[in-house]
Amino acid sequence: MPLAAETRRRVIRLEEINDAFSREVIKAGGEKLYVCFQCGTCTASCPIFKFDESYNPRLIIRSAVLGLMDRILNNDMLWLCAACYSCTERCPRGVRPAEVIRAIRNIAAEKGYIHEFFKTQADTIINYGRIWEEEEFVNEMREDMGLPPVPSVNREEVKKILEYTKVKKILASGEGED
Amino acid sequence: MKYAYFPGCVTPLRENSYELSARRVLEKLGVELVELEGANCCGFFLDAVDHLSSIVLAARNLCLAEDIGCHIITLCPTCSGHFTRVKAELSENPKLMNDVNRVLSSVNRRFIGSSEVKHIARVLVEDVGVEAIKKTVTKPLTRLRVAPHYGCHIMKPSTEIRFDSPENPRLLDSLIEATGVKCVNYMEKRMCCGAPVMGVDLKLSIEVVREKLRSIKKEKADAIVTICPFCHTQFDLNQSRIEEEYGETYEIPVLHYTQLLGLAQGYEPDDLGLYENRVMVDDLLSLI
Incomplete structure (x- = not known):
């Protein structure tokens, strides 16, 4: 510097x-x-x-x-x-x-200064209940290995309880920020 | 011995060989797993954005286990660590507990706090016991020398987690030695793998794990053994990236502890998902 x-x-x-x-x-x-x-x-x-x-x-x-x-x-x-x-x-x-x-x-x-990566990750958790969306190839791989399909998340319950916290408002206020 | 199996995110979506091998070795040790239907992310990854949301998500998962009257086992130390810290915070803060239960009442749930949460390494040490593990070993892997990677959330922060000693960890070593394998010490044994910053600054994240790999290579370890799915991804998936970017050679296989134990219990590599590992394990398998 x-x-x-x-x-x-x-x-x-x-x-x-x-x-x-x-x-x-x-x-x-x-x-x-x-x-x-x-x-x-x-x-x-x-x-x-x-x-x-x-x-x-x-x-x-x-x-x-x-x-x-x-x-x-x-x-x-x-x-x-x-x-x-x-x-x-x-x-x-x-x-x-x-x-x-x-x-x-x-x-x-x-205050709207959320880092883009954390914003994306939080959005995914709200929508899918996990940090990544469940993709079909994972289940194919699990089946080949003799594992049961990826256990389903109860997405409706996750969405509902997060309605009562500030997280959705926080993510909305971060829109447009870098 | 029966536990509710909390799947989390990284294991079922990216590290299936961990789940496969864990199910095999736990079966051999007489640990029964009950599925936790409808479980969500443990909540840790929302903590940086909104603490209360991370608590609410954790509490919902804990309620599922309370409903079936089981303690929880996790394969991911970040999940078990987050649950343990949330339980401590809720038990110390009745107002927060009320707030959380008010939210949970919208989905007809109520958190009590009756289910304990343990990472698989903790179950193996405290509930199964190293001696009982040794009794299931039919094929001691005496020719191997491995580098244990503990990770962070299995022990820290110790005020809440109370497992092993972050400054001088020993328990993963003892679990590894139960399979007949020798543990090697290395300079950066206690350091974080850098995985948590992968999404924010990949280059930085890679530099952290590269430092660990260098210090492990110096000790000529045959393999790295992990007990965290995310640490595993960092060492296993990013190793070839480092080799390419820095023009270095490591070729150190990375095994989930449960894969190592499974081999010692006489399982075939395929039973343990060993060929799903990204760093080739063939040379390692020729040593056993």
């Missing part, structure tokens, strides 16, 4: 700080957010950071503490967490960074 851009990234301007956002993260599942003392054990344990330093859980947590909403919500990096729970496992403060990041993703999705 060129020096000027790096400096701009490091300097936090008062107008960027949104206290309500921190509280929102805490409410959405990041209860222990404020006890983070920035030791960096999460980042040191992260298999994704090891290969792509743009994904930095310590930075995400710090940004959430400071309420730097715009820096994290509209950022593809947020969707790189593998949910391996290595950070949650090792965090000496019990912040549970994987769960905090999950909470931030939920907020991002609700």
